[in-house]
Amino acid sequence: MIKLYTSPTPNGYKISCLLEMLKIPYEFELVDLSQNEQFSEKFKKISPNSKIPAIEDSDNNIALSESGAIMIYLAEKGGKFLPNEGIERYKVLQWLMFQMAHIGPMMGQANVFYRYFPKKIPEAISRYQNECRRLFEVLDKELSKNQWLAKEFSIADLSIWCWVRTYKWSGVSIEDLNNLERWIKEIKEIPGVREGLDVPIPIEELKKVVHDQERIKSSQKIITK
Numbered sequence: 001m002i003k004l005y006t007s008p009t010p011n012g013y014k015i016s017c018l019l020e021m022l023k024i025p026y027e028f029e030l031v032d033l034s035q036n037e038q039f040s041e042k043f044k045k046i047s048p049n050s051k052i053p054a055i056e057d058s059d060n061n062i063a064l065s066e067s068g069a070i071m072i073y074l075a076e077k078g079g080k081f082l083p084n085e086g087i088e089r090y091k092v093l094q095w096l097m098f099q100m101a102h103i104g105p106m107m108g109q110a111n112v113f114y115r116y117f118p119k120k121i122p123e124a125i126s127r128y129q130n131e132c133r134r135l136f137e138v139l140d141k142e143l144s145k146n147q148w149l150a151k152e153f154s155i156a157d158l159s160i161w162c163w164v165r166t167y168k169w170s171g172v173s174i175e176d177l178n179n180l181e182r183w184i185k186e187i188k189e190i191p192g193v194r195e196g197l198d199v200p201i202p203i204e205e206l207k208k209v210v211h212d213q214e215r216i217k218s219s220q221k222i223i224t225k
Contacts (some may be wrong), residue, residue, distance in 0.1 A: 002026035002074075005046060005054045007033050008201050010104070010162040011067045015053045017158060017196025018071055022078035030200040066172040070102045081155045088151050095149040095156035103163050106131045110170040125171070132172040136164065136180055143179035153190070161187045 002019065004026050006012035019026045031037045031052050038050045047054040047065035054065040057077075064070050072093075075082035083089040110128035111119055139160065142149060149156050165184055167174055174181055187193060197203045 003045065003056045003058075004028040005031050005052060005056075006200050007031050007052045009033075009052065010107075010166060011051075012053050012200070013162045013197055014067045014159050015055065015070055015074070017162065017193050018081070018155065019054050020196040020199075021158075021190065022074060022080060023192070024034055024074065024078055028200050030161075034089035043215050044153055068096055068159070071096065071159060075155050081158070083150075083154075091150040092154040092156045095154075096159055099156070099159040099163065102135055103132075103160055106135060107163050107170050108174075109167070110172065111166075113169075114171045115169065127172065129172050132167075132170060136167070136172065136174060139164070139183075140177040140180040143183050144159065145185075153187075157183070157187060158193075175212035 004015055004019065006016060006028055007030065016028065016176060033052070035041065038047070042049055043054070046056060046063045047124060050067065051065060053067055053070060054063065054074075055070055056063045056072075062073075064073055072082060082092055105134060106128055110125070110132050113124040117124075137143060139149075148154065149160070161184065164180070165188070174184075194203075
């Protein structure tokens, strides 16, 4: 049995959506970042860097952190969304690394300076939003060649989608990026994705508090520690 330690963030959704899509039985535990639960000694034993998501798999007696590593592990365990060998496997891994090295860090910084940082720094906001837009253009060009980033839908698509779907929150436009917009809509309709977005908190509940000042203050506390 898989136990998922998670929070309602893009990196957390990568794993809950993938588990739902693979139909792998699992249970989950909310790690409340606003209460610094990620720094507990219990959680550090599973995730040494105090980051979500993390999993424990009692079937193989393994604990894993880092979302990319977890996605590879689960795709191999479930036998889907990652080719076993050949060029297509490396194409999937290429785009998975693109998310971890570029999309996640740049959108994360855009969120920090656009939404959460107490003092607005226009130069920083523009720098990260412009870089996100450039990365979106890279994706749009690639998606003009194929429905998905590799030959078939893969963990790379899901990994990037969990971040890119939040483009409005990051203040980044997808105007004229028709291929990217099509891709965002198509992934949302894949069975398991909507269910994964309800873990660990139903998405509709989150929407009610998305502009709540207390939530923003909690986020500011996290980033300024």
